[in-house]
Amino acid sequence: MVMTKQRIVGRTIDLRDVTASDASFVFSLRRDPLRRTYLSETPDDLHAQLIWIERYRAERRQFYFIIEDKRGAPLGTIRVYDLQPDSFCWGSWILRPGAPPKAALESALLVYEFGFRELGLKRSHFDVRKENRRVVEFHKRFGAKIVRENDLDYFFTFSVHDYMSIRPKYVGFLPESAAAITEFAGTATLTASSHS
Ligand SMILES: CC(C)(COP(=O)(O)OP(=O)(O)OC[C@H]1O[C@@H](n2cnc3c(N)ncnc32)[C@H](O)[C@@H]1OP(=O)(O)O)[C@@H](O)C(=O)NCCC(=O)NCCS
Numbered sequence: 001m002v003m004t005k006q007r008i009v010g011r012t013i014d015l016r017d018v019t020a021s022d023a024s025f026v027f028s029l030r031r032d033p034l035r036r037t038y039l040s041e042t043p044d045d046l047h048a049q050l051i052w053i054e055r056y057r058a059e060r061r062q063f064y065f066i067i068e069d070k071r072g073a074p075l076g077t078i079r080v081y082d083l084q085p086d087s088f089c090w091g092s093w094i095l096r097p098g099a100p101p102k103a104a105l106e107s108a109l110l111v112y113e114f115g116f117r118e119l120g121l122k123r124s125h126f127d128v129r130k131e132n133r134r135v136v137e138f139h140k141r142f143g144a145k146i147v148r149e150n151d152l153d154y155f156f157t158f159s160v161h162d163y164m165s166i167r168p169k170y171v172g173f174l175p176e177s178a179a180a181i182t183e184f185a186g187t188a189t190l191t192a193s194s195h196s
Pocket residue numbers: 034035036038039091092093094095096101102103104105127128129132134135138141142
């Protein structure tokens with residue numbers, strides 16, 4: 001299945017499909033010594049990054065976004081991948097030094113809106129290095145659950161049901177158009193049954 005999404009519009013940031021011209025930004029972000037500790041290794045080769053993006057754009061089996069501000073300045077990256085019949089994985093989540101403080105929260109919310117509302121999936125799954133305490137805490141604060149662990153990683157799951165129960169608290173970080181939506185198509189039964 002070929003999948004494309006050009007832009008996800010947020011309140012103070014947007015997610016925009018990555019292009020070949022983003023290669024040096026992505027490369028410098030992923031090679032940043034303060035950012036790369038808990039990421040999978042990025043080869044020290046800008047050309048390899050460019051090839052990776054070109055292959056991504058040719059294959060279209062996942063979604064790789066640049067997080068940018070409303071003037072189009074790049075702030076970071078985020079990726080939705082490993083799409084399964086009812087679940088999506090997300091990660092490659094990086095913000096550059098000096099990104100606005102709430103860019104992390106907004107970008108995570110936009111990924112959940114995309115996966116749960118637009119793609120209509122019921123769950124999200126992702127793994128986080130145990131030592132990446134800040135990110136582990138971020139996900140726990142949202143209510144994501146650790147379902148498995150190994151020496152290195154925690155494996156989280158976060159359901160649309162979990163998301164809908166915290167969403168009202170965060171609606172102010174979503175675009176105004178999202179605020180009016182209180183039920184997601186395809187998840188209405190799930191939401192309704194949680195009240196019965
Ligand atoms: C992952 C990454 C993008 C997260 O961004 P971050 O800015 O560190 O995220 P934080 O957890 O500090 O959250 C940002 C702000 O949102 C706030 N916030 C986070 N979760 C929140 C919640 N549930 N409710 C309200 N506010 C929340 C935080 O308090 C923080 O605000 P503050 O700066 O005023 O305290 C960033 O740490 C990064 O680039 N890390 C390196 C790469 C990496 O390890 N990626 C993850 C791989 S799994």
